[in-house]
Amino acid sequence: MGWPDGYGRRVLAEVDSTNAEAARLAPGLAGPEWILALRQSAARGRRGRAWVNPEGNFAATLVMPAREAPDRLALRSFVAAVSLHDALARVIGSDAGLALKWPNDVLLHGGKLAGILLESLGGPGGHLAIGIGVNLVAAPDRGQVEPGAVAPVALWPETGVRVTPEALLMALAGGYAGFEAQFTTYGFDPIRTAWLARAARLGEVVTARTAREEITGTFETVDAGGNLVLKTPQARHAIAAADVFF
Template identity: 40%
Template sequence: MQFNLAPTAITDGYRLDPHETVGSTNALAIEHGQAGDPGKLWVVSDRQESGRGRRGRAWSTPAGNLAATLLLISDGELKHAATLGFVAGLALSDALEAVAPGVAVSVAADGGSAQNGGRFELKWPNDVLAGGAKMAGILLESALLDHGRAAVAIGIGVNVVTHPEDVPYPATSLKALGARCDAGSLFFALSDAWCTAFRQWDEGRGLDRVRRRWLERAAGLGSEVAVRAGGRVVRGTFDTIDEECRFVIRESNGDTIAITAGDVHFGAVASASAV
């Protein structure tokens, strides 16, 4: 698979480290950072053998799918860097729209359309859905370096030509939806879309704009939701994400709860007695 950076990415100083096969693009990116790489480096492959998702879950990347990680070196607070997952979600949804303009999707059981009808929805905190079915996941990891710096790895895995069948949630791929793009063309579009979204984020100063754009594409906004967090299940309506990008649930009594981390379920799954 041939991978190339978009001209905008090259102009903005990004570099490329392509591989036919990797263990984990996130792990390799962190290794580069610890070895002194200055950052703005994309580590990319269309096959990943030991990828992982949130909370150590496995993320399979068979040949033909996309595994890409952007290494950034942060000199500031990691609190701001933690919101880069929302920047990545916006960039990826823009890239998907660019490479699959004719794809139509239907709504799956555990999803719901974005508020403004987008075909690729953003599910808090780190998934991209197509009609309620998971198409991509985003994972942020970091490692402390010397002089108060940190290596931040923004991992993006996309089901391009295949998707898992043996998972407890709906999943899909670009190929299953009729798109003809490959991992290389998707990465090219992603490297371009990232530049726009990252400039809007502006070292965290533009987070409110990112947050508002993210909400325009949010899956399940205003719908019934259940979140497993901290050993309990919180139920209510998905109200918004707040200024810190926490997931805000409005309970039946009108009170709101801000969730920092948890597993989100919509629709039929949220209505079940247990999550």
């Protein structure tokens, strides 16, 4: 799979974070562009959490014009997740052990292999940054993640497969372009179907921890708005934002 038409590519030896670089570059970009950093000095995850990113791991951001409503832009996290799952399966040579954890993680053998972070840049009419981090060679120590969270894993120790960041970017960019075209043409439904087919713990009991409450119920589906739907004995809950614990 070659590099997709219409997408720029920028490979940096080092940067503070690829999402920060995307914010700096966005005003001068005419179209979507991938930014890959071979080393990050100040990587970030969700809610401002530090993201441990040693050299050899994958750190990239896709920055693209944001010409849609915020709720539709947010669905790009599912486009990115399905694309990343399939790119990893391609470079590994198998999708065995890979699964997607709502809202934005890729799991390998039950451990967290990758995370996705969406950020809005410049307000309405600005840009969207889709940041992606993958533990290709090393994972954070278990003690560096919050209690109860999925333990981090890395690709090489888990599978014996060595993949360079550049090789993963090539697989990911081509796959993302295909799913993005599907999303813009047919809407969220085919992406939602593809995501659910790769989902971890679908039909099982999970716990969603929001800023206000904790809900434990059966993971029933993801709805048309991208919300996690949990069924409890009392009700069905559509959850827009939460950390999910198994």
